[in-house]
Amino acid sequence: MSVYNKEYERWYKAKVLKNPIPEKGEFYTYSGIKVKTVYVPSDVKGKYFDSIGLPGEYPFTRGIHPTMYRSRLWTIREFSGLGDAFMTNKRLKYLIEHGETGLSIAFDYPTLLGIDSDDPLARGEIGKAGVAISTLEDMRTMLEGINLAEISTSMTINGPAAIIWGFYIVTAELNNISPLHLRGTIQNDILKEYMAQKSFIFPPEPSLKLVIDTFEYGAKYLPQWNPISISGYHIREAGATAVQELAFTLANGLTYVEEAVKRGLDVDDFAPRLSFFFDSSMDFLEEIAKFRAARRIWSKEMKRRFKPKKERSLWLRFHTQTSGASLTAQQPENNIIRTTIEALAAVLGGTQSLHTNSYDEAYGLPTEKAAMIALRTQEIIAYESNVINTVDPLGGSYYLEWLTDKMEEEVYKYFDMIENIGGVLEGIKKGFFQKEIAESAYRLQKEIEEDKRVLVGVNRYLVEEEPEIKILKIPEYVETRQIKRVKDYKKNRDMSKVESSLNRLRLKANEENLMPYIIEAIKSKATLGEIVNALKEVWGEYVEPIIV
Amino acid sequence: MSPEKRIKILIAKPGLDGHDRGAKVLARSLMEAGFDVIYTGIRQTPEKIVKTAIQEDVDVVGLSVLSGAHMYHFKEVIRLLKKYGAADKLVIGGGIIPEADKKKLEKIGVAAVFGPGTDIKEIVEFIKNRIKRN
Numbered sequence: 001m002s003v004y005n006k007e008y009e010r011w012y013k014a015k016v017l018k019n020p021i022p023e024k025g026e027f028y029t030y031s032g033i034k035v036k037t038v039y040v041p042s043d044v045k046g047k048y049f050d051s052i053g054l055p056g057e058y059p060f061t062r063g064i065h066p067t068m069y070r071s072r073l074w075t076i077r078e079f080s081g082l083g084d085a086f087m088t089n090k091r092l093k094y095l096i097e098h099g100e101t102g103l104s105i106a107f108d109y110p111t112l113l114g115i116d117s118d119d120p121l122a123r124g125e126i127g128k129a130g131v132a133i134s135t136l137e138d139m140r141t142m143l144e145g146i147n148l149a150e151i152s153t154s155m156t157i158n159g160p161a162a163i164i165w166g167f168y169i170v171t172a173e174l175n176n177i178s179p180l181h182l183r184g185t186i187q188n189d190i191l192k193e194y195m196a197q198k199s200f201i202f203p204p205e206p207s208l209k210l211v212i213d214t215f216e217y218g219a220k221y222l223p224q225w226n227p228i229s230i231s232g233y234h235i236r237e238a239g240a241t242a243v244q245e246l247a248f249t250l251a252n253g254l255t256y257v258e259e260a261v262k263r264g265l266d267v268d269d270f271a272p273r274l275s276f277f278f279d280s281s282m283d284f285l286e287e288i289a290k291f292r293a294a295r296r297i298w299s300k301e302m303k304r305r306f307k308p309k310k311e312r313s314l315w316l317r318f319h320t321q322t323s324g325a326s327l328t329a330q331q332p333e334n335n336i337i338r339t340t341i342e343a344l345a346a347v348l349g350g351t352q353s354l355h356t357n358s359y360d361e362a363y364g365l366p367t368e369k370a371a372m373i374a375l376r377t378q379e380i381i382a383y384e385s386n387v388i389n390t391v392d393p394l395g396g397s398y399y400l401e402w403l404t405d406k407m408e409e410e411v412y413k414y415f416d417m418i419e420n421i422g423g424v425l426e427g428i429k430k431g432f433f434q435k436e437i438a439e440s441a442y443r444l445q446k447e448i449e450e451d452k453r454v455l456v457g458v459n460r461y462l463v464e465e466e467p468e469i470k471i472l473k474i475p476e477y478v479e480t481r482q483i484k485r486v487k488d489y490k491k492n493r494d495m496s497k498v499e500s501s502l503n504r505l506r507l508k509a510n511e512e513n514l515m516p517y518i519i520e521a522i523k524s525k526a527t528l529g530e531i532v533n534a535l536k537e538v539w540g541e542y543v544e545p546i547i548v
Numbered sequence: 549m550s551p552e553k554r555i556k557i558l559i560a561k562p563g564l565d566g567h568d569r570g571a572k573v574l575a576r577s578l579m580e581a582g583f584d585v586i587y588t589g590i591r592q593t594p595e596k597i598v599k600t601a602i603q604e605d606v607d608v609v610g611l612s613v614l615s616g617a618h619m620y621h622f623k624e625v626i627r628l629l630k631k632y633g634a635a636d637k638l639v640i641g642g643g644i645i646p647e648a649d650k651k652k653l654e655k656i657g658v659a660a661v662f663g664p665g666t667d668i669k670e671i672v673e674f675i676k677n678r679i680k681r682n
Binding site: 109110112113115121122123124125128129193197198199237238239325327328329330361362363364365438441442445449455457458459466469471473474544546547548 | 563564565566567568569572573575576577579587588589590593615616617619620621624644646647648663664665667668669
């Protein structure tokens with residue numbers, strides 16, 4: 001037994017058990033990992049250089065870059081999108097003017113599902129949860145006056161990601177910007193849609209094919225673009241624990257890499273452009289451990305399974321968003337503090353970019369004031385707190401290192417389970433992930449209702465209040481204006497060109513890389529909905545099993 | 549109606565919104581509280597929800613929308629319930645719904661709107677108080 005263990009046990013018996021004020025019971029992280037009174041060096045198992053090492057070196061536990069924020073801050077990237085292309089254009093310019101360094105576009109539900117604004121199914125939903133983009137013209141309007149060669153753009157779009165990306169590429173081309181200079185990300189992570197966010201369109205297999213098409217196309221023509229953002233955020237927000245978020249996200253990531261390699265792509269041609277997206281919620285140290293474990297597991301598994309030659313192929317680069325589900329409708333100003341803690345965890349975890357939520361998000365889309373406070377939160381962490389002075393400042397904390405190991409251990413348990421059920425696609429079809437997530441969500445709700453978990457303002461320290469919160473409302477005319485725009489667009493075009501481009505798309509759907517055909521259809525003025533419908537004719541639509 | 553018949557609730561997700569965490573947690577909690585619960589799954593049209601409500605002869609229709617499209621979908625459900633002579637069903641709602649909209653919805657016939665952070669016991673009590681069995 002090491003001297004640390006011996007001393008720990010002596011101390012535990014002499015001090016903790018005899019403490020006049022006993023401990024209040026057992027302590028757990030939000031993922032359910034049991035936590036000791038204190039941690040000592042012997043709790044950290046691996047050898048330093050094998051498991052922790054130095055930043056910028058394998059296994060990248062301490063960060064993917066050697067100097068991290070000492071060289072370059074994370075990208076401040078506030079997710080926004082509202083109403084139609086005109087309104088969003090205005091909001092994007094406002095954010096750029098106030099210090100945002102990358103765009104991040106939220107789309108409305110019809111757009112997320114590949115439905116044109118003039119479709120009856122879009123009624124009541126246009127511009128509500130993000131911007132409505134049905135046509136090339138919508139994309140051009142939204143990006144009007146923004147230099148796409150200068151700024152990077154992240155687009156949260158999945159089912160129809162290839163098409164929205166096509167709109168962006170053609171918009172840049174019309175602005176005389178070469179695809180070589182375009183920087184940004186399409187979320188394009190369809191697997192987690194079946195697990196959590198639920199904006200799937202086609203069945204899993206053809207969807208996966210389309211994703212790999214974008215990897216291949218990006219590697220050839222848009223070398224600075226991330227064709228995917230493998231996302232744990234939505235899995236987490238749907239109720240998963242930090243461990244489940246990490247395990248499912250990494251399993252999805254490895255599935256994409258496997259598929260791409262099966263297609264015959266060289267892992268070093270696309271792996272450096274894979275990006276990730278995680279949640280940061282309220283268990284401060286567990287979140288930091290999660291980010292560190294994520295980098296380590298990814299680099300280990302990439303190395304073991306695919307043997308890349310480029311070091312970059314081992315990097316797990318990620319965006320973080322603070323947790324929307326952790327925000328409360330009660331005493332909404334408290335959410336500013338929650339978001340600050342979560343944002344700090346992301347920075348201490350070594351994130352590459354960050355979105356901080358606005359305090360009013362339990363009520364609706366953020367107002368300008370709330371969006372400004374969210375932005376300032378990041379700037380205060382970046383410029384006032386000095387946490388950026390050294391890389392991975394919490395590395396070496398006995399607890400944090402132990403917890404990082406523990407997260408990794410728990411993730412491998414899930415990897416085994418997923419393998420046993422036949423992989424990620426099988427797991428989706430069998431409802432494995434959906435059940436796991438629903439179970440965690442239910443358990444959390446129970447804990448809150450039984451007062452086992454405290455939520456300030458919700459089950460503790462309640463006040464009588466009538467929230468005087470200003471709400472951003474999308475005016476009714478936006479829907480009418482957008483529908484008219486799409487209808488007008490459809491009137492002014494050569495239908496025979498549209499038809500023939502859509503026909504080629506149908507013919508090639510299962511044969512070739514679809515990106516060039518999608519771009520051709522966009523140039524012939526086919527709309528988002530028309531392209532999606534053409535593909536639905538070939539691939540069908542996905543209907544999920546209902547799991548409560 | 550026999551006295552031992554349990555209160556039957558339809559939990560529905562109208563529109564395109566995929567945020568089903570709340571709807572599922574609520575559906576399961578209401579089952580545990582002793583109600584008969586049917587959950588529709590996501591992407592339901594108001595028409596389909598109302599038809600299911602009538603076919604299944606439910607007492608309560610619970611609608612969940614987090615995409616901001618609640619005004620349109622809730623109104624449609626209320627309108628169609630009236631149209632098909634089923635206005636007696638208790639309609640409740642939940643989601644990301646601003647205060648001003650809550651009041652408007654209550655005016656057009658939504659019995660109550662429960663926002664984020666609602667204790668599920670409150671919903672259970674509300675339903676039991678409004679639907680008396682004897």
